[in-house]
Amino acid sequence: MGEARTDGPAGTAGYGEEAERLAAQYEAVTFAEVHREALHLFPPRPADVLDIGAGSGRDAAALAALGHRVVAAEPTAELRWIGERLHAGSGVRWVDDALPALPRLGAAGERFDVVLLTAVWMHLPPDERPSAMAVLAGLLAPAGRLFLSLRHGPVPPGRRMYDAPAAEALDLARPHGLHPLLHTERPDLHGRTDVLWTVLVLSGADHS
Incomplete structure (x- = not known):
């Protein structure tokens, strides 16, 4: 859901100096609106x-x-602080970690029924995506589901984004046993007519 800086690792999803403005933009739409297809x-x-x-x-x-x-x-520390403040008492556990490696979460050995990446994948350079997909697959519990939203459109000035074709994500997921449950498109919820989104939900096989 963040926007990547032009320096630092690709997983640094957000401008610290723009955190308040970005948080207001994110909070202007609801979870149900953003994920209505899924x-x-x-x-x-x-x-x-x-x-x-x-x-x-x-x-x-x-x-x-x-x-x-x-x-x-x-x-992004500034976004993390805002999130902890805005949603205090929600029970959410916050972690400072980023793709492509997610070293803290990977080291903890946790597995998840749902892994959600909303407006994140396009910040990863293409050469980092194979390893990132392997990390994501490793974090999924058996029959877990990976929710991806992929942004298509011009890159805003000062931001670092890359083309994020749905076909590429599906090709990277397939060797890890992930197959699509949903593959659809939707317009931009902030009214940007030159931006389009692909929504993917991928699932692994249940080996339990």
Whole structure:
């Protein structure tokens, strides 16, 4: 959900100096609006959820309110502080971690029923995406689901984004046993007519 800086690792999803403005933008739309095409694919019962690039915590807090156990990974300290303040008492556990490696979460050995990447994948350079997909697949519990939203459109001035074709993400996911449950497109919720989004939900096989 964040916007990447032009310096530092690609996983640093957000401008620290623009954190307040970005948080207001994120909070201007709801979790249900952003994920309306995929709402039916979230677990109906309490599950372990990881929100990568959690930004202001909008999605993490909404999922926690539904009874899920939520970890929010956000590498930009300013956004993390805003999220902790805006959604104090939500029960969300915040972590300073970032793709492509997610070293803290990977080292902890946790597995998640849902891994959510909202407006994150396009910040990763293409050469980092194979290793990032392997990390994501490793964080999924058996039959876990990976929710991806991919941004298509011009890159705003001063930001670092890359083309993020859906076909590429699907090709990278396939060797890890992840297959699409949903593949659709939607317009931009902030009214940007030159921006389009692809929504993917990928699932692994249940080996339990």
